[in-house]
Amino acid sequence: MMQACTPENSYPASVEGYVPIYATDAELKEIKSLGPQDYVNPGKIYSYAGNSLQVDVNRGIHVINSSDPSNPQKVAFIQVKGCSEISIKDGALYTNNNTDLIALDITDINNVVVKSRIEDAFPIATMLVPPVNGFYYECVDESKGTVIGWNKQTIQNPKCYLP
Numbered sequence: 001m002m003q004a005c006t007p008e009n010s011y012p013a014s015v016e017g018y019v020p021i022y023a024t025d026a027e028l029k030e031i032k033s034l035g036p037q038d039y040v041n042p043g044k045i046y047s048y049a050g051n052s053l054q055v056d057v058n059r060g061i062h063v064i065n066s067s068d069p070s071n072p073q074k075v076a077f078i079q080v081k082g083c084s085e086i087s088i089k090d091g092a093l094y095t096n097n098n099t100d101l102i103a104l105d106i107t108d109i110n111n112v113v114v115k116s117r118i119e120d121a122f123p124i125a126t127m128l129v130p131p132v133n134g135f136y137y138e139c140v141d142e143s144k145g146t147v148i149g150w151n152k153q154t155i156q157n158p159k160c161y162l163p
Contacts, residue, residue, distance in 0.1 A: 017155040018130035018137040021058070022145035028081050028098050029117075034112050036074035037062065041149070042090050045113050051075075051109075057084050058149040061095065082148045096122055098146065112138045115138045136161050 005086040025072040039062070043055035050067040052097040060083060082098030092115055101121035105113040130137045136158035140147055 011157045011159060012136065014154055014156055015019075015136050015158060016101050016152065017135050017158050018150040018152055019155060020127075020133075020138060020140050020147045021151060022079050023148045024145045027147070028146060029100075030079070030106065030116050031097065031102065031112065031147040033078050034060075034077045034079055039078040043084060044086065046086050053086060053088075053093070055083060055086055055095075058082055061086060061093075067074075078104070078106075078109075078112050080104075081147075091095060098148065099123070129160075133162050 037056070039054075039056060039059075040059055041057040042062075043057045045055075046053045048065060050065065052064040052066040052072065054062045054064065056062055056082065058075075060080045061078040063078065064072045066072045070099050073079050077095075080095055080097050080102070083095045085096055087094045090105075091105070091107060093106045093112075095102060095104070097117070099120050099122045101118045103115040103117075105115050114145070127149065130138050130150045135152075136155065137150070138155055138158060139160040
């Protein structure tokens with residue numbers, strides 16, 4: 001993917017663009033059950049045991065009681081930073097945790113437990129540029145951690161642009 005740095009004298013003063021979301025290694029590996037959360041970047045849905053589990057890309061998994069399809073209710077959120085896919089087999093939920101593959105015991109949805117982790121099972125996540133072209137963005141500072149996503153917002157004097 002091409003990216004460009006703009007000449008020093010041509011930075012826009014203020015523009016709608018993207019800012020990286022960082023996580024430390026410890027934050028990335030912190031998996032926990034939370035109460036229901038708002039959607040930020042909803043993704044794929046998986047049906048399991050009267051529930052719908054919906055990925056919130058790079059944030060985690062919403063658990064929705066869908067036993068009454070006319071009145072689905074959010075019941076929990078499983079925080080898994082860097083997640084984008086899910087699958088369930090034999091009572092274990094499998095997902096990516098950035099570059100790791102993890103298996104979660106979801107017997108108690110309010111207290112999920114990591115059963116196993118295969119580190120670096122997936123290629124390094126390339127999140128060094130925003131997910132869309134044609135925008136300015138805040139250049140990545142790898143000293144702040146791993147980029148796990150991007151927020152669109154007004155930014156000041158951006159030095160990077162994705163044509």
